[in-house]
Amino acid sequence: MNIHILRSKAEIDRAVADLFIEQVKANPNSVLGLATGSTPLGVYALLAKDHKENHTDYHNVTTVNLDEYIGLPDGHPESYKEFMKRNLFNHINVDFNRVHIPSIQGTYEESCKAYNDLLNQFVPDIQLLGIGANGHIGFNEPGTKADSKTHTVLLAEKTRLDNARFFNHIDEVPTHAITMGIQNILDAKRIVLIATGASKADAIYKMITGEITESLPASFLQKHSNVDIFLDKEAAKLLLKK
Numbered sequence: 681m682n683i684h685i686l687r688s689k690a691e692i693d694r695a696v697a698d699l700f701i702e703q704v705k706a707n708p709n710s711v712l713g714l715a716t717g718s719t720p721l722g723v724y725a726l727l728a729k730d731h732k733e734n735h736t737d738y739h740n741v742t743t744v745n746l747d748e749y750i751g752l753p754d755g756h757p758e759s760y761k762e763f764m765k766r767n768l769f770n771h772i773n774v775d776f777n778r779v780h781i782p783s784i785q786g787t788y789e790e791s792c793k794a795y796n797d798l799l800n801q802f803v804p805d806i807q808l809l810g811i812g813a814n815g816h817i818g819f820n821e822p823g824t825k826a827d828s829k830t831h832t833v834l835l836a837e838k839t840r841l842d843n844a845r846f847f848n849h850i851d852e853v854p855t856h857a858i859t860m861g862i863q864n865i866l867d868a869k870r871i872v873l874i875a876t877g878a879s880k881a882d883a884i885y886k887m888i889t890g891e892i893t894e895s896l897p898a899s900f901l902q903k904h905s906n907v908d909i910f911l912d913k914e915a916a917k918l919l920l921k922k
């Protein structure tokens with residue numbers, strides 16, 4: 681793992697946005713693996729700004745998102761589909777036919793299989809990740825197996841509580857989601873994970889220095905040969921202390 685501890689979130693956003701812009705410029709047919717949550721917002725704002733000013737071309741880019749809530753009505757502002765439109769897709773010239781976000785169409789089994797088939801076809805050249813305070817990646821909660829493919833999950837209470845800030849009330853936070861599995865994430869050619877703030881410090885410390893274990897899904901990233909981890913000092917504080 682290449683670990684980069686930068687001085688501010690702004691520096692991290694710039695560095696990671698530049699990696700994505702370079703990727704798209706080097707290969708206009710790139711497959712970008714995208715994430716949601718607060719963490720990628722700064723990167724997406726910079727990609728939008730760059731597109732506006734420098735016209736980086738996304739027309740032939742394919743995107744695959746990590747995950748989506750189950751049970752929110754179509755068009756709900758906190759669905760990850762709407763999140764992605766609002767924060768990125770509406771601001772770049774992406775072709776919506778090439779945008780992919782897991783969703784439930786038919787049975788859970790059919791939906792997972794369909795997304796999995798898609799991921800076999802579109803392997804991310806670069807996959808952006810955040811991390812949950814309990815070490816989840818995508819919505820792969822503690823207990824998820826290394827060889828997992830796209831699957832539905834019961835969200836951990838900690839995850840629902842952490843994500844409740846986006847909803848009016850905790851009861852509105854979905855209980856289930858559909859997510860790429862750990863194996864799908866590890867299939868990406870390159871992985872870039874961002875973590876900022878003290879609430880992520882424990883998960884980051886265990887992810888980097890701990891054993892590879894299902895109880896901290898992000899630790900599976902140790903198995904991948906091309907991972908960049910971008911941290912601010914707060915998220916890195918336990919690494920810096922030892």
Ligand SMILES: N[C@@H]1[C@@H](O)[C@H](O)[C@@H](COP(=O)(O)O)O[C@@H]1O
Nearest residue numbers: 716717718719810811812818819
């Ligand atoms: N499914 C997403 C994850 O992909 C994300 O990494 C995590 C952290 O969110 P945040 O970036 O808001 O801390 O939240 C959600 O649970």
